[in-house]
Amino acid sequence: MDKIIIKGGKPLSGMVNISGAKNAALPIIAACLLAGGWHRLKRIPQLRDIRTIKSIMSELGTDFREEDGELEVNSDNLKSYKAPYELVKTMRASILLLGPLLARCGKAKISLPGGCAIGARPVNLHLKALVAMGADIYLDHGYINAEANRLAGAEIFFDIPTVTGTENIMMAAVTARGRTVLRNAANEPEVGDLARMLRAMGADIEGDGTDTIVINGVDGLKACQHEIIPDRIEAGTFMIGAAITGGNIKIDGCQPGHLTSLIEKLRLAGAQIDTGDESIRIQGPAHIESVDIKTMPYPGFPTDLQAQFMSLMAVADGWSMIRETIFENRFIHVSELRRMGADIEINGSQALIKGKDRLFSAPVMATDLRASASLVLAGLVAEEGRTEVHRIYHLDRGYEAIEEKFRGLGATIWRERE
Numbered sequence: 001m002d003k004i005i006i007k008g009g010k011p012l013s014g015m016v017n018i019s020g021a022k023n024a025a026l027p028i029i030a031a032c033l034l035a036g037g038w039h040r041l042k043r044i045p046q047l048r049d050i051r052t053i054k055s056i057m058s059e060l061g062t063d064f065r066e067e068d069g070e071l072e073v074n075s076d077n078l079k080s081y082k083a084p085y086e087l088v089k090t091m092r093a094s095i096l097l098l099g100p101l102l103a104r105c106g107k108a109k110i111s112l113p114g115g116c117a118i119g120a121r122p123v124n125l126h127l128k129a130l131v132a133m134g135a136d137i138y139l140d141h142g143y144i145n146a147e148a149n150r151l152a153g154a155e156i157f158f159d160i161p162t163v164t165g166t167e168n169i170m171m172a173a174v175t176a177r178g179r180t181v182l183r184n185a186a187n188e189p190e191v192g193d194l195a196r197m198l199r200a201m202g203a204d205i206e207g208d209g210t211d212t213i214v215i216n217g218v219d220g221l222k223a224c225q226h227e228i229i230p231d232r233i234e235a236g237t238f239m240i241g242a243a244i245t246g247g248n249i250k251i252d253g254c255q256p257g258h259l260t261s262l263i264e265k266l267r268l269a270g271a272q273i274d275t276g277d278e279s280i281r282i283q284g285p286a287h288i289e290s291v292d293i294k295t296m297p298y299p300g301f302p303t304d305l306q307a308q309f310m311s312l313m314a315v316a317d318g319w320s321m322i323r324e325t326i327f328e329n330r331f332i333h334v335s336e337l338r339r340m341g342a343d344i345e346i347n348g349s350q351a352l353i354k355g356k357d358r359l360f361s362a363p364v365m366a367t368d369l370r371a372s373a374s375l376v377l378a379g380l381v382a383e384e385g386r387t388e389v390h391r392i393y394h395l396d397r398g399y400e401a402i403e404e405k406f407r408g409l410g411a412t413i414w415r416e417r418e
């Protein structure tokens with residue numbers, strides 16, 4: 001296993017390019033199961049989770065080709081509809097194979113994703129919607145077994161706006177018989193990116209980007225070309241890096257419109273932010289003001305930036321309150337931040353942070369993808385000595401060469417083998 005070493009105390013400066021969004025690439029690669037032929041996908045990030053979904057789909061019979069930074073995907077010769085536990089256990093997003101496999105093959109056998117560090121993360125809403133569309137589903141020895149001759153359109157209401165649930169049912173519905181209406185659907189940008197790709201394949205989808213999505217099933221789809229949207233969570237992580245170090249950076253190849261809630265909160269914290277069509281310039285404040293946040297479904301403050309923002313508040317002036325409303329256990333980073341001197345008190349889904357003048361370097365342990373990023377950010381501002389972040393395979397799941405990108409912004413940061 002690798003670890004990342006950081007010597008803090010330097011303001012970030014320079015420019016960084018944002019990679020394609022992991023959480024758009026995963027459903028879009030899965031959607032290639034819906035039609036034969038060669039799909040060409042641009043801006044696929046080089047991440048552990050992308051390698052995982054490719055290896056699962058290769059087991060199913062999908063072929064992949066990499067050509068000058070583009071990923072080509074061909075599912076002409078599917079030979080299985082079973083996603084094995086050994087691979088699914090490493091990435092819950094494998095549940096995104098259920099909808100397209102059921103639509104394409106009429107059958108799917110996917111290991112039921114277990115919980116993860118941040119919560120139980122059930123998939124009951126995915127399954128309930130597929131049953132409403134006529135699928136027979138039963139759980140057996142830890143596997144979801146699903147069968148459907150041909151899925152039928154249905155009226156579906158999601159009790160909670162689930163991102164992958166919305167994406168799974170969109171993929172199941174595009175070739176179902178008749179109309180499917182998804183109400184209380186998720187409207188994250190990644191859902192919209194999948195809808196654009198499905199339309200490029202010939203699907204009839206309207207309403208993506210709102211909480212009601214209408215899909216009229218078509219008889220067949222064709223391979224397409226698509227460019228993935230930039231990763232708003234990666235961009236937000238670098239923005240917080242500039243704010244926490246009092247630096248001044250330019251973020252290129254991003255979509256400021258996907259980050260309005262973070263921009264608002266960082267301005268309240270004292271940062272100067274100017275936005276272009278596909279870039280953001282951020283100047284961190286000399287003194288960080290404390291700001292309260294509450295995570296919400298898009299366009300509210302993203303839960304995937306909560307841990308990173310908490311690192312910023314750990315060195316702000318005064319008290320701040322962070323409420324996590326999406327996942328039941330997404331404060332795991334708190335105990336590690338405390339080891340760096342942060343003053344944080346947890347009370348259920350709320351964390352009360354008393355800003356300190358500074359944090360101290362320490363050996364810390366990554367526990368989940370975004371918690372790892374919060375520890376790197378804390379290391380950038382910790383004084384004296386070096387912060388060692390262990391188990392950074394969590395980071396590699398969702399950030400492409402994060403230490404190289406931070407080094408390109410002037411940070412003293414490198415990777416070592418444990």
Ligand code: EPZ
Nearest residue numbers: 023093121122123124125126160161162163164326327369
């Ligand atoms: C997606 O997870 C993202 N992952 C997560 O990013 C992100 O944190 C999350 O959406 C929220 O924005 C991908 O897109 C691959 P949900 P997802 O279904 O779809 C409950 C990262 O760091 N729920 O929107 O699994 C669930 O427990 C990851 O990149 C049910 O109860 O999240 C949670 O409380 C972490 N039943 C809430 O809904 C269901 O059937 C929202 O979860 C489904 C969800």
